[in-house]
Amino acid sequence: xxxxxxxxxxxxxxxxxxxxxxxxTVIPFVQGILLSFQSWDGVSADTPxxxxxxxxxxxxxxxxxxxxxxxxxxxxxxxVVANAVSMVMALAVHRARxxxxxxxxxxxxxxxxxxxxxxxxxxWFLDPKIGIVNQALKTxxxxxxxxxxxxxxxxxxxxxxxxxxxxxxGFGFILFLxxxxxxxxxxxxxxSLDGARGWAQFRYVTWPGMSHVTxxxxxxxxxxxxxxFGTVQVLTNGGPAGHTSVPTLNIYQQAFQFNxxxxxxxxxxxxxxxxxxxxxxxxxxxxxxxxGTNSRTEKGR
Amino acid sequence: MRRDxxxxxxxxxxxxxxxxxxxxxxxxxxxxxxxxxxxxSGGGSTGSGSEIVFMNQSRGQAAALGQxxxxxxxxxxxxxxxxxxxxxxxxTKLQSSSQSHNxxxxxxxxxxxxxxxxxKAGWAMDLTERMKGSWxxxxxxxxxxxxxxxxDNPQHVKPGIYSAHWESPAxxxxxxxxxxxxxxxxxxxxPATMSEFIDQLRKIKKxxxxxxxxxxxxxxxxxxxxxxxxxxxxxxxxxFTGKSSWKSEGWRRTFQLLVDLRDAxxxxxxxxxxxxxxxxxxxxxxxxxxxxxxIFDGTSAVGVARATAPDFTDFRSFPVPKADDGTxxxxxxxxxxxxxxxxxxxxxxxxxxxFVQWLTxxxxxxxxxxxVPLIPSARAxxxxxxxxxxxxxxxxxxxxxxxxxxxNQQVVTALQKGAEAIVLxxxxxxxxxxxxxxxxxxx
Numbered sequence: 211x212x213x214x215x216x217x218x219x220x221x222x223x224x225x226x227x228x229x230x231x232x233x234x235t236v237i238p239f240v241q242g243i244l245l246s247f248q249s250w251d252g253v254s255a256d257t258p259x260x261x262x263x264x265x266x267x268x269x270x271x272x273x274x275x276x277x278x279x280x281x282x283x284x285x286x287x288x289x290v291v292a293n294a295v296s297m298v299m300a301l302a303v304h305r306a307r308x309x310x311x312x313x314x315x316x317x318x319x320x321x322x323x324x325x326x327x328x329x330x331x332x333x334w335f336l337d338p339k340i341g342i343v344n345q346a347l348k349t350x351x352x353x354x355x356x357x358x359x360x361x362x363x364x365x366x367x368x369x370x371x372x373x374x375x376x377x378x379x380g381f382g383f384i385l386f387l388x389x390x391x392x393x394x395x396x397x398x399x400x401x402s403l404d405g406a407r408g409w410a411q412f413r414y415v416t417w418p419g420m421s422h423v424t425x426x427x428x429x430x431x432x433x434x435x436x437x438x439f440g441t442v443q444v445l446t447n448g449g450p451a452g453h454t455s456v457p458t459l460n461i462y463q464q465a466f467q468f469n470x471x472x473x474x475x476x477x478x479x480x481x482x483x484x485x486x487x488x489x490x491x492x493x494x495x496x497x498x499x500x501x502g503t504n505s506r507t508e509k510g511r
Numbered sequence: 512m513r514r515d516x517x518x519x520x521x522x523x524x525x526x527x528x529x530x531x532x533x534x535x536x537x538x539x540x541x542x543x544x545x546x547x548x549x550x551x552s553g554g555g556s557t558g559s560g561s562e563i564v565f566m567n568q569s570r571g572q573a574a575a576l577g578q579x580x581x582x583x584x585x586x587x588x589x590x591x592x593x594x595x596x597x598x599x600x601x602x603t604k605l606q607s608s609s610q611s612h613n614x615x616x617x618x619x620x621x622x623x624x625x626x627x628x629x630x631k632a633g634w635a636m637d638l639t640e641r642m643k644g645s646w647x648x649x650x651x652x653x654x655x656x657x658x659x660x661x662x663d664n665p666q667h668v669k670p671g672i673y674s675a676h677w678e679s680p681a682x683x684x685x686x687x688x689x690x691x692x693x694x695x696x697x698x699x700x701x702p703a704t705m706s707e708f709i710d711q712l713r714k715i716k717k718x719x720x721x722x723x724x725x726x727x728x729x730x731x732x733x734x735x736x737x738x739x740x741x742x743x744x745x746x747x748x749x750x751f752t753g754k755s756s757w758k759s760e761g762w763r764r765t766f767q768l769l770v771d772l773r774d775a776x777x778x779x780x781x782x783x784x785x786x787x788x789x790x791x792x793x794x795x796x797x798x799x800x801x802x803x804x805x806i807f808d809g810t811s812a813v814g815v816a817r818a819t820a821p822d823f824t825d826f827r828s829f830p831v832p833k834a835d836d837g838t839x840x841x842x843x844x845x846x847x848x849x850x851x852x853x854x855x856x857x858x859x860x861x862x863x864x865x866f867v868q869w870l871t872x873x874x875x876x877x878x879x880x881x882x883v884p885l886i887p888s889a890r891a892x893x894x895x896x897x898x899x900x901x902x903x904x905x906x907x908x909x910x911x912x913x914x915x916x917x918x919n920q921q922v923v924t925a926l927q928k929g930a931e932a933i934v935l936x937x938x939x940x941x942x943x944x945x946x947x948x949x950x951x952x953x954x
Contacts, residue, residue, distance in 0.1 A: 251628040252606055252628055253609050253610075254631060267953070270953075333786055333788060333792070339780070340795075340796075340802065358782055360784075360785075361780055361784065362782065443786075444786060444787045446785050446786045448928075449783075449928070450785055450935060451928055452928050452931075463924065468924075468954075469624075469627075
C-alpha cells in the first residue's frame, strides 16, 4: 500500500513535466509527421491527405538535395574547427595563471547573443563597402586583401562558417573547460614521471580523460552545424545564387514563404531522419574511440 | 480532416476538505482548465466588443495610423485599438490568430500571395460590390486592379477585392544628384533609354564612384519593370500564371539587361547583395553613406531616408529607363502597398468597414501623406503632398502595370537566385529562363 502511494505521488509529480513534453514535443512531432502526408496552406481549415505526393516532390527537388552539401560542410566545420578552437581555448584558459575569469567570460560571450544580432553584426563587419574587416585591411595597407566576403561564391561559405564557429565556440569551450578540470592532476604527475611531455600528455592523458565530454560536444556541434539556419538567413539568405543554401532554409521557405506546409513537413521528416542517422554514427564512433581510451584511463588511475 | 480548434473550459472539482489527494486533484484540474482555456473559445475577434482591433504590420506608418485612429474616435465615439505587431511578427501572429479563431476586426493587407490563404479561408470581407460605388471611384485604377483577384488567379481565391489600400507605391531608379553633377551629368534630366543610363553609369565609374546597386530581393521587380518594354500586361499575366513559357524572346531581351549591366561593370561590388537585410544595406549605401550613385528601390525608400538620413535630400527619382529595342511603352511595377482587410466574422465587421472606408478617404490619405512620405492611392490627393524626391516616379504613376496576377513566390525566389547567378556569370540567360519554367511547373 505504501509502495503504491509512493508510486502515485511520483506519478503526480512527474505529470506536469510529462504533460509539457507531450504538448510541446510529442504532439508536434507526431503532427509534423502527419502533416507531411497532407496539403496545408497554413491557414485553411481543410488539410486533405495527399499520400506520398509531398515526399515524391521533395525527392525531385534538386535545390533541397543540393543544399544538403552545404549542411555537411557546416556540420564538418562545426565538428572539426569549432571543436578544435573550443578545446584549444579551454586548455589555454585552464593553464592561465592570471585573467582566467576574464577569458572564461569573453570566450563564452558570443553564445549569449541571439542569432539575428550576430547575423546583423557580421553583415556589417563583412560589408564590402563600409565593413570593419575591409576598412581594417585598408588601414593596414592591405587593400589587395579586401574582398566582397559574402557576395563572392568563393568566400561566402567560408565567411558564414567562420561566423558559425565564432558563435558556437563558447558552448564547446565551457564544456571542454569543465571536462579538463575533471581530469585528475595525479595522472599528469604520473605521466611526467614516465617522461611524457606536451603532446604526449595531451594524447595519452588529456584526450582520453575528456573523451566523454568530447563525445557529447561533438554530437551537439555536429547537429548545430547541420541545422544552421539563423546565421545563414540573416547573412546571405542562401545567396549568392544559392551557394550558402541549407536544408533548414529550404524548409522555412516552403512553409513560410510558399505556404506549402505539407512539403516543408516532408522535408523536415527526411532531414530529421538524416540527422538521427548521422548522430547515431557519431555516437558510435565516439563510443568506439572513447571506450578504448576510457579503459586505459581507468587503468591509469 | 479539419483543423478547427474548439475547447471548453473545465473547472476544478469542488472539495469539501483539502486532503493530499484532494489538493493534487485540484492542482491538476486547475492546470487542465488553464491549458484548455488558453486554446481559445472559437470566437472570431480579439476585440472586446466595444472597441475595434486593428492588427498593424507597418512600423513606419504606426504613428500616423495611431493619430488617425484617435481622430476617428473623437469624431464618431468608436474606439480603435491599433495593435502594432511590426513587420517581423505580423504574419506569424496573424496565422496563429486565424488558427485560434481569434482574428482581429481589421488587419494589414500585404502582397496578394501572402494574404491569399486568409482570403480563401473567409477571413476577409469581399469588398467588390462596395468598390463599384463612390468609394471605389476614389482609388487610382492601378490600385484596384492590382488588388483584384481574377478568375484565373493561381491561388484559387474566389474572384473579388478583399483589401482597401492607402498607398500606391512604385519602383524606380534613385540617383544621387551631386555625384551625377560631379561626373558632368544632370540628374534632373532622366536618361531617355537604358543604354544612355548605362553610359551615364560608366561615366560615374570613371569619376571614381560606385555606379549602381540593387538588392537581390528586388531583382524580380527590376526584371518585371523592364519586361514591360516587350510585353503587354496580358502577356505578362500569361507568363505569371504559367500559360506562356519564360523561354521567349521577350524574356531573353529582358534578362539581357542584367548581362549588359554586368558587362559594363557598373554593378557595385560586382554582385547583388543578399541576406535578410539586403535592401536595407543598399539603402544604407545610398542614403546614409552616399557611397553609390544610383539604386533601384521602391518609393517607400524616401520614408527610410527621412528617418535615417534626414540631412540627405539631394537625390532624384525616375522610372526604369526604356529599352532601346522595346516594343511596348514601359510601365512601372507598383499599384498597392499598405492597406487593410476587414474580418467578416467579427461582431464589429460593419463598424470596422466604416473605419477602413474613412481611413482610405482622400482627406485622411492627405493627412497620411503629410506624416509619411508615400504616393497615396486616392486620386484626389493634391500633388503638393507628394515628396519632391518622388515626383519623377509619381509623374509616371498612372503608367503602372495592370497585371491581374503576380509571379508566385516560388518563381520569385528562382528569379532572384537566377539574377544573382547571371551577375556572377554562373548561369546564362537561357539557363535561368529554364529554371523559371521549372519553378513555375513545380509550384
